[in-house]
Amino acid sequence: MTPDQILAIKPRVLTQSQRESYFSDGYILLAKFIDDAWLNKLRDATSEMVEQSKKVSKSDTIFDIEKDHTSENPRLRRVSNPTEHHPVFWEYVTKSPMLDAVADLVGPNVKFHHSKLNFKWAKGGEEVKWHYDISFWPHTNYSPLTIGTYLYDCAMDQGPLGVIPKSHLVEPMPSQYDASGNWVGCLSDADAKTAVESFKPVFLTGPAGSLTLHNCRTIHGSPKNQSDLGRPLLLYTLTSADAFPYTVNPLKPIHDQVILNGSRALYAHHDATPCLIPPDWSGGYTSIFSLQQKETDAADMKPDYTM
Numbered sequence: 001m002t003p004d005q006i007l008a009i010k011p012r013v014l015t016q017s018q019r020e021s022y023f024s025d026g027y028i029l030l031a032k033f034i035d036d037a038w039l040n041k042l043r044d045a046t047s048e049m050v051e052q053s054k055k056v057s058k059s060d061t062i063f064d065i066e067k068d069h070t071s072e073n074p075r076l077r078r079v080s081n082p083t084e085h086h087p088v089f090w091e092y093v094t095k096s097p098m099l100d101a102v103a104d105l106v107g108p109n110v111k112f113h114h115s116k117l118n119f120k121w122a123k124g125g126e127e128v129k130w131h132y133d134i135s136f137w138p139h140t141n142y143s144p145l146t147i148g149t150y151l152y153d154c155a156m157d158q159g160p161l162g163v164i165p166k167s168h169l170v171e172p173m174p175s176q177y178d179a180s181g182n183w184v185g186c187l188s189d190a191d192a193k194t195a196v197e198s199f200k201p202v203f204l205t206g207p208a209g210s211l212t213l214h215n216c217r218t219i220h221g222s223p224k225n226q227s228d229l230g231r232p233l234l235l236y237t238l239t240s241a242d243a244f245p246y247t248v249n250p251l252k253p254i255h256d257q258v259i260l261n262g263s264r265a266l267y268a269h270h271d272a273t274p275c276l277i278p279p280d281w282s283g284g285y286t287s288i289f290s291l292q293q294k295e296t297d298a299a300d301m302k303p304d305y306t307m
């Protein structure tokens, strides 16, 4: 569906101006959108995952850990595919008002792509460099978006998600390969500087239960967590049902392509704007954290497609 077709449908939970601002700026922040009942369930599920991670001493397909992670002092970077590892994470994406907000932005037919739980642990949780998501998983159109749920309050020193307004409209898309042609999964310093100077970044701080929604072409990143508090950010990537991925997904999330609302599409919607293609990941993939931090043991990691 095109933005005009989506905007012509009566919204469920967003105002028309929130929807228009998403299409024109490439993101919206919904402050305290999720109620405490959902938040408590999500926090409990997250604590269970952290508990399980204590047994892990090396990153694997579920837990991506910092080098100094121990059972006494866990330092998790990410849980990959949380919907597969705790039923609450699946219940949340199928039954909460978060799905209604997404339907207001991609149309009533909504499809799952993947999920992840990014922590950014206290005191040093790493920076995520400026990048955009769609060239990690190209689709036939640009409806895919990522919704972040802040499980706790997130202030500026905790490494909130930062977005570059209107960067989703930049063409051609900046490269996420380096000058030698190696995939780096982020913009070059020069391109990042141009983007930051042309359109001022906005850092999406907010109380627990706030949602960040950014389009798959929007340039975004997040600074280090300098504070004493963690920053668990639960992320889901959902698409319009008429968007189909066309590159290999080496670690297929079990819920990939499941229709969450409405019906499946019989025809793909094709956007003609060219999309930068990722490397061939059929042989494996390392997470965005390992890639950006250039970890030496990254090559030993099991394939992890979920960025």
Ligand SMILES: O=C(O)CCC(=O)C(=O)O
Residues within 6 Å of the ligand: 118, 128, 133, 159, 160, 161, 220, 221, 222, 233, 288, 307
């Ligand atoms: O955790 C974050 O701050 C952002 C992560 C992100 O953009 C990604 O994993 O694609």
Ligand SMILES: [Fe+2]
Residues within 6 Å of the ligand: 131, 132, 133, 220
């Ligand atoms: Fe991202």
